[in-house]
Amino acid sequence: MDKLFYERKYTENGCKYIAGVDEVGRGPLAGPVVCCAVVMPLDDLVAGVDDSKKVPEKKREKLAEEIKRKAVSYCVAEVSEKEIDEINILNAVKKCMQKAVEGLSVKPDVVLVDGLDLHFPFPAEYIVGGDKASYTVGAASIVAKVYRDRKMRDYALLYPDYGFEKHKGYGTKRHIDAIKEKGPCAIHRRTFIKNFTEERGKTKPYDT
Numbered sequence: 177m178d179k180l181f182y183e184r185k186y187t188e189n190g191c192k193y194i195a196g197v198d199e200v201g202r203g204p205l206a207g208p209v210v211c212c213a214v215v216m217p218l219d220d221l222v223a224g225v226d227d228s229k230k231v232p233e234k235k236r237e238k239l240a241e242e243i244k245r246k247a248v249s250y251c252v253a254e255v256s257e258k259e260i261d262e263i264n265i266l267n268a269v270k271k272c273m274q275k276a277v278e279g280l281s282v283k284p285d286v287v288l289v290d291g292l293d294l295h296f297p298f299p300a301e302y303i304v305g306g307d308k309a310s311y312t313v314g315a316a317s318i319v320a321k322v323y324r325d326r327k328m329r330d331y332a333l334l335y336p337d338y339g340f341e342k343h344k345g346y347g348t349k350r351h352i353d354a355i356k357e358k359g360p361c362a363i364h365r366r367t368f369i370k371n372f373t374e375e376r377g378k379t380k381p382y383d384t
Contacts, residue, residue, distance in 0.1 A: 179225070179311040182303065183218055186286050193248065194218075195284035196312030197273050199291075200228070200320040202265055204345030205355070206338070206364045207328055208257060209268050212320035213276035214243065214250040215284060216312050222246060225314045227307040228321040240322035243315045250316075251279030252323050257365045264367075270294045288313050335361040 183194050197213040216222075222242050224235065231239065244250055253275035255268040263271070274296060277287055286299045290306035290313045306313040325344055332341035338354045338361060345351070345363075355364065355372045 182288050182310045191285035193282050193284045195287045196316040197289050198307050198313050198317040199269050200324045205347050205368045206345035208254040209272050210254045210320045210324040211272040211276040212252045212316040213280055214316045215248040216315050225311055228317040236318055236322055240319050243319055249281040251276045257363050260365050261367045331363055
């Protein structure tokens with residue numbers, strides 16, 4: 177697969193700054209959704225960039241640092257679990273991606289977005305499977321995943337009953353069993369876990 181196909185399409189039409197943006201954390205039961213937007217130099221590629229889910233964790237950590245070091249500009253944004261519950265996950269992803277793009281230090285000529293059309297107020301091409309098909313989107317996915325995984329490991333120290341360091345908030349059996357037994361903690365998405373908590377009377381508002 178030619179991972180620079182989309183980038184070349186725009187550079188050949190005179191575009192200078194091509195940003196890739198991707199999200200991590202759409203499906204977990206806990207924690208924020210995280211997005212990264214990045215503009216990469218296309219004449220000095222980072223070897224090994226791919227869909228972050230395909231890259232082993234240790235390699236992903238090293239790649240993320242190299243991507244950030246080489247990037248023309250990058251920005252990581254997040255939307256909290258509380259806001260996800262308030263505005264729903266689709267709107268949270270859209271807001272998160274927009275925050276990341278707007279946080280870049282250069283204004284992109286076009287943004288390559290992983291996923292479906294979110295109707296952004298800037299020139300964009302939406303690519304289903306973009307983290308696999310585009311080098312720039314793949315770079316964004318790696319930085320976003322490393323950032324979120326580190327955050328969830330930090331949360332595991334605050335809330336050790338749930339195993340966040342292992343599943344990063346996704347709905348594994350261990351995680352669901354812990355929610356049923358202990359009830360939710362401060363970073364659980366209430367709209368995502370209500371089926372596991374209402375039956376036991378453990379649905380409660382966020383900690384203040």
